[in-house]
Amino acid sequence: MRTRFAPSPTGFLHVGGLRTALYAYLMAKQNKGKFILRIEDTDQERSVIGATENILEVLQWAGLDPDEGVMLDQGIVSEKGNRGPYIQSQRLEIYQKYAKELLENGHAYPCFCSSERLDQMRKDQQAHKQAPMYDRMCLSLSEEEVKKKLKAGDPHVLRLKIPQSEKITFTDDIRGLLTFQGHTVDDQVLLKSDGFPTYHLAHVVDDHLMDIELVIRGEEWLSSIPKHLLLFQCLGWKPPRYAHVPLLLNKDKTKLSKRQNAVATHEYMDKGYLPEALINFLALLGWNPGSTQEIFSLKELTDAFSLERVQKGGAIFDTEKLDWLQGQWIRNMDSEEFAQRIRPTVEEKFPAAKDDKEFTKKAALIQERMTFFTEAPEMLSYYYEEPTVTKDLLANEKQKVTEDMLGEVLKLLTATLEKIPEDKWIEDSLKEILFSLAEDKDYKKGQILWPLRAALTGLPYSPGAFEVAVALGKAKTMERLKSALKSI
Ligand code: GLU
Numbered sequence: 001m002r003t004r005f006a007p008s009p010t011g012f013l014h015v016g017g018l019r020t021a022l023y024a025y026l027m028a029k030q031n032k033g034k035f036i037l038r039i040e041d042t043d044q045e046r047s048v049i050g051a052t053e054n055i056l057e058v059l060q061w062a063g064l065d066p067d068e069g070v071m072l073d074q075g076i077v078s079e080k081g082n083r084g085p086y087i088q089s090q091r092l093e094i095y096q097k098y099a100k101e102l103l104e105n106g107h108a109y110p111c112f113c114s115s116e117r118l119d120q121m122r123k124d125q126q127a128h129k130q131a132p133m134y135d136r137m138c139l140s141l142s143e144e145e146v147k148k149k150l151k152a153g154d155p156h157v158l159r160l161k162i163p164q165s166e167k168i169t170f171t172d173d174i175r176g177l178l179t180f181q182g183h184t185v186d187d188q189v190l191l192k193s194d195g196f197p198t199y200h201l202a203h204v205v206d207d208h209l210m211d212i213e214l215v216i217r218g219e220e221w222l223s224s225i226p227k228h229l230l231l232f233q234c235l236g237w238k239p240p241r242y243a244h245v246p247l248l249l250n251k252d253k254t255k256l257s258k259r260q261n262a263v264a265t266h267e268y269m270d271k272g273y274l275p276e277a278l279i280n281f282l283a284l285l286g287w288n289p290g291s292t293q294e295i296f297s298l299k300e301l302t303d304a305f306s307l308e309r310v311q312k313g314g315a316i317f318d319t320e321k322l323d324w325l326q327g328q329w330i331r332n333m334d335s336e337e338f339a340q341r342i343r344p345t346v347e348e349k350f351p352a353a354k355d356d357k358e359f360t361k362k363a364a365l366i367q368e369r370m371t372f373f374t375e376a377p378e379m380l381s382y383y384y385e386e387p388t389v390t391k392d393l394l395a396n397e398k399q400k401v402t403e404d405m406l407g408e409v410l411k412l413l414t415a416t417l418e419k420i421p422e423d424k425w426i427e428d429s430l431k432e433i434l435f436s437l438a439e440d441k442d443y444k445k446g447q448i449l450w451p452l453r454a455a456l457t458g459l460p461y462s463p464g465a466f467e468v469a470v471a472l473g474k475a476k477t478m479e480r481l482k483s484a485l486k487s488i
Pocket of ligand 1: 005006007008040199203216217218221
């Protein structure tokens with residue numbers, strides 16, 4: 001099975017686009033087929049420099065590597081496959097050839113209408129509450145007139161001549177049987193006056209020449225499907241299967257918008273979401289696995305995915321679910337792998353972490369608490385730099401630690417911990433000793449443990465006092481207690 005993802009490089013890759021790519025990837029992989037990437041850049045005015053790189057980087061990050069077409073090879077945009085080029089702006093002659101064929105066979109006609117005339121026509125139609133459609137004025141030009149205009153080099157486009165009486169039926173893999181009436185379909189522009197094809201012509205030609213068997217794309221293209229099917233018919237080709245996936249919606253059920261949600265995938269990457277979490281989340285947006293399983297790896301999705309279980313209605317983009325999945329993915333990660341993945345960001349901030357032989361152990365202490373890898377440097381900061389400890393932090397209303405008692409508590413802690421030999425510097429014995437200290441001196445546990453933890457980390461939240469004291473070692477613990485005492 002050959003599927004494709006065919007983004008236009010008009011900007012960042014939208015999360016909806018990534019989901020479309022994912023579904024196409026899954027269908028290809030499930031059927032041991034090929035996932036093809038094609039760049040649709042025929043709308044030159046809307047093309048943005050760097051957008052292709054951005055799209056490819058995002059796909060690579062997400063693990064959706066194309067088997068054929070456009071891809072990154074060591075960061076450089078390259079192409080692989082024998083049906084290329086896979087960038088539409090490099091295929092203009094191919095489209096022109098088929099446009100000519102359509103013209104010669106009477107399936108297309110030149111249109112010389114000026115943009116002013118078309119604007120006026122549209123306004124009139126709107127005023128009469130009619131659907132905006134080309135009024136076919138140029139179809140009534142005589143052969144002579146057409147020849148004369150062409151000879152004079154009058155600017156013109158090429159339009160598809162929709163058979164008005166035709167009934168177009170087709171079965172969408174998600175939406176089932178659909179029927180369209182020819183007279184409701186616009187005579188679509190196929191070739192623009194600058195010789196560039198429109199999306200409609202270009203993608204039909206490419207899907208055929210690239211042997212695409214299944215097209216998965218956004219619901220917004222569903223209304224154009226009759227034109228596409230007619231184009232296949234006029235060119236004498238068999239169309240692929242189609243699956244139009246539902247729109248992504250904001251919580252209030254309006255179309256997913258920048259005002260309510262981040263829509264660019266790179267924003268999620270920058271925030272530190274794991275590709276696994278985002279992919280898991282996007283897969284479930286509109287697809288129902290039919291079981292209670294919620295955590296899916298790409299491999300598991302490949303086995304479980306099916307278009308029959310994709311819903312027709314819009315899918316609500318619920319970022320709370322995304323955050324929950326992110327937490328699940330972080331916690332489920334093997335601790336070695338977790339340490340490896342956070343290590344670069346930590347080392348960037350604290351070069352000393354490079355030589356830290358205990359890094360994995362320290363990382364494991366924060367794995368349960370973390371939502372984003374970007375939090376790692378701060379969460380581990382106290383291992384690599386002296387914490388800033390203030391009275392405000394050492395005292396804590398909830399734990400009933402008042403500023404007045406800090407001096408005594410810190411002194412008690414110092415004196416007690418000092419006596420513990422190095423070989424007893426383990427969580428269990430620290431716990432036992434400090435719990436009995438609290439009991440003897442009539443303190444609540446929190447009144448002892450909060451100042452200790454705060455003195456060691458300089459942070460309001462961190463792993464527990466015993467874990468941190470053990471990870472820091474006795475000498476560092478004692479040093480920090482003494483300097484905390486000085487700071488009050
Ligand atoms: N270039 C189109 C887009 O970016 C692709 C639509 C399709 O997949 O056919 O929306």
